[in-house]
Amino acid sequence: MATTAPVSAGTDAYIGEVMLVGFNFCPRSSASADGQLLAISSNTALFSLLGTIYGGDGRTTFALPDLRGRAAISEGQGPGLSSYRIGERGGQERTTLTIAQMPSHNHTGQVRAESSVIADTGNPAGNAIARSTQLIYSDAAAPTAAGAFHPDTLVINNNGGGQSSNNMQPYLAMRYCVVTQGIFPSRS
Incomplete structure (x- = not known):
């Protein structure tokens, strides 16, 4: 009615x-x-x-x-949760993670390892990394010494654009x- x-x-x-x-x-x-x-x-x-x-x-x-x-939450503290006082505000719609906030993780990288390239530790740029126990060969007939990794650090470039991402739960x-x-x- x-x-x-x-x-x-x-x-x-x-x-x-x-x-x-x-x-x-x-x-x-x-x-x-x-x-x-x-x-x-x-x-x-x-x-x-x-x-x-x-x-x-x-x-x-x-x-x-x-x-x-804003979403309303109850004041006080639930088991295992943070404490909130009445009238307290917090949170944000968007967030940009810093490196310190990222969880521990690994990245994979690709390196060229060949047995047909002479290792050049004096100028490693562009050279391949020698395979661990194989001899390194050149165009010459005689093989060179067994290959070893160059002592430089392998760097994997940063990824991402530094843009913020949406931090909101579904809403109506x-x-x-x-x-x-x-x-x-x-x-x-």
């Missing part, structure tokens, strides 16, 4: 309660959780609950939580509203 009654947070909602709605406005008796400043003089009950946790000067204004582009955008008028919540 459809109703034409105006949309309202209702008299059953607690002042300061945050609700999620699937439409693009907040019902009567509520305001958008967008960090807006409210006058203490017009919202004394709500101010007595929120104080300046989310901002404001505490003399004439206080702020509502700003949940735009909706509107958060804070109840401004309703039942004052009891602590017991």
